[in-house]
Amino acid sequence: xxxxxxxxxxxxxxxxxRVGGGRLLVDAPELPVRAGDSVAVEGVCLTVxxxxxxxxxxxxxxxxxxxxxxxxxxxxxxxxLEPSLRLEDALDGHLxxxxxxxxxxVRAREPEGDGERLTLDLPQELTHLVAYKGSLAVNGVSLTxxxxxxxxxxxxxxxxxxxxxxxxxxxPGQGVNVEADPIAxxxxxxxxxxxxxxxx
Numbered sequence: 031x032x033x034x035x036x037x038x039x040x041x042x043x044x045x046x047x048r049v050g051g052g053r054l055l056v057d058a059p060e061l062p063v064r065a066g067d068s069v070a071v072e073g074v075c076l077t078v079x080x081x082x083x084x085x086x087x088x089x090x091x092x093x094x095x096x097x098x099x100x101x102x103x104x105x106x107x108x109x110x111l112e113p114s115l116r117l118e119d120a121l122d123g124h125l126x127x128x129x130x131x132x133x134x135x136v137r138a139r140e141p142e143g144d145g146e147r148l149t150l151d152l153p154q155e156l157t158h159l160v161a162y163k164g165s166l167a168v169n170g171v172s173l174t175x176x177x178x179x180x181x182x183x184x185x186x187x188x189x190x191x192x193x194x195x196x197x198x199x200x201x202p203g204q205g206v207n208v209e210a211d212p213i214a215x216x217x218x219x220x221x222x223x224x225x226x227x228x229x230x
Contacts, residue, residue, distance in 0.1 A: 031114060031115040031125055031126065031127060032070045032075070032112050032114060032115055032125075032126040032127070032128050032170070033112070033115055033119070033121055033122055033123035033124065033125070033126065033172060034073075034112070034123035034124060034126050034165075034167045034170060034171055034172025034173075035112065035122045035123045035172060036110045036111070036112055036170065036171060036194055036195045037111075037112060037113075038058065038060045038061045038111045038112070038113075039108050039109060039110060039111060039194075039195075039196070040056045040057055040058035040061065040071075040086070040108070040109045040111045041056065041057045041058075041106065041107070041108055041109065042054060042055075042056055042057075042103055042104070042105055042106060042107050042109055043055040043056060043057050043085065043105065044105060045101075045103065045105060047090075047095065047101045050092065051089065051090050051091055051092055051095070052089070052090035052094075052095055052100070052101055053087065053088065053089055053090060054071070054076075054087070054088045054090065054100065055085060055086070055087050056071065056085070056086045056087075056088065056109060056111075057084060057085055058084060058085070058086050058111055059084030060084075061084075061086070061111055061113060062113075063078050063081060063086065063113055064078065064081050065078050065079060065080055065081050066078065067081075067113065067114065068113075068114040068128070069086070069088075069111055069112065069113055069114070070110075070111065070112040070113075070114075070126070070128045070170045071088065071100065071109055071110070071111060071170070072098070072099065072100065072103070072109055072110050072169045072170050072196070072207055073098075073110065073126075073128065073130055073167050073168070073169050073170030073171070073207040073208075073209055074094060074098050074100055074128060074130055074170075074207060075114075075127065075128025075129060076088040076089075076090070076094075076128075077089070097130050097131075097132070097133070098130045098133065098207050099133055099169075099205045099206065099207055100207075102205070107196075107199070108196050108199065109196065110169055110170040110171060110195050110196050111170075112170060123165070123172030124165040124167075124172050124211060125211075125212055125213075126167050126170075126172070126209055126212070127209070127212055128170075128209070129209060130207045130208065130209050131156055131159070131208060131209050131210050131215075132152070132153045132155065132156050132208055133153070133205040133206065133207060133208070134150040134151060134152050134153065134156070134168075134183075134205070134206050134208045135150065135151045135203065135204070135205055135206075136148070136149075136150060136151075136200050136201065136202050136203060136204045136205075136206060137149040137150060137151050137182065137202060138202055139200060139201075139202070142186060144188070144189055145186060145187045145188045145189050145191070145192065146186075146187045146192060147176075147184055147185070147186060147187070148168070148173075148184065148185045148187050148197065148200065149177075149182060149183070149184040149185075150168070150182070150183050150184070150185075150206065150208070151181055151182055152181045152182070152183055152208070153181075154181060156208065156210060157180070157181055158218060159210035159211070159214040159215060159218055160175060160178060160183055160210060160214075161175065161178070161214065162175055162177070162178045163175060163176075164211055164214065165211045166183065166185075166208060166209070166210060166211070167207075167208065167209040168185070168197065168206050168207070168208055169195070169196060169197065169200075169206050169207050170195075170207070171191065171195050171197055173185040173187075173191075174186075
């Protein structure tokens with residue numbers, strides 16, 4: 031489990047992407063983890079396969095590559111990193127699993143007060159899991175939905191969020207990993223048989 035509060039940033043050193051999967055090498059000297067630990071990388075829960083000298087290696091499954099942006103990241107790009115939640119940790123954001131629901135598209139970033147307004151175009155299949163004033167994780171960052179109109183959701187980004195995460199790097203047309211609140215996901219699953227939806 032994760033909270034969407036980014037405590038550390040890393041940098042992509044190398045990426046090996048192939049038909050059957052992939053592998054990432056990340057420079058993360060400030061992240062105290064070891065092999066076998068779970069880390070959310072840009073919002074995607076990955077297992078550390080090797081940890082040495084502040085460098086972490088992660089394997090990517092075909093499913094991960096098909097549902098996230100990890101296979102498209104350029105070498106050298108900063109990364110949002112969050113170690114898995116411990117029972118004694120404060121829950122400052124919202125509960126996340128690191129299981130990305132879909133890739134959304136950045137529509138706009140616009141100045142708003144001292145911060146910015148980030149607007150995303152959501153995939154149709156995700157809209158029923160997103161609520162106004164609810165939570166959505168964007169590249170691993172817990173954000174509050176400040177505006178919702180059909181498939182378009184917007185978020186108010188304060189200067190601290192822009193400074194401490196990779197959201198400041200986003201450009202219109204770029205894809206981002208999004209994860210709905212797990213509670214919304216389970217509620218939707220429970221209601222689907224009542225609405226004639228899929229049971230599996």
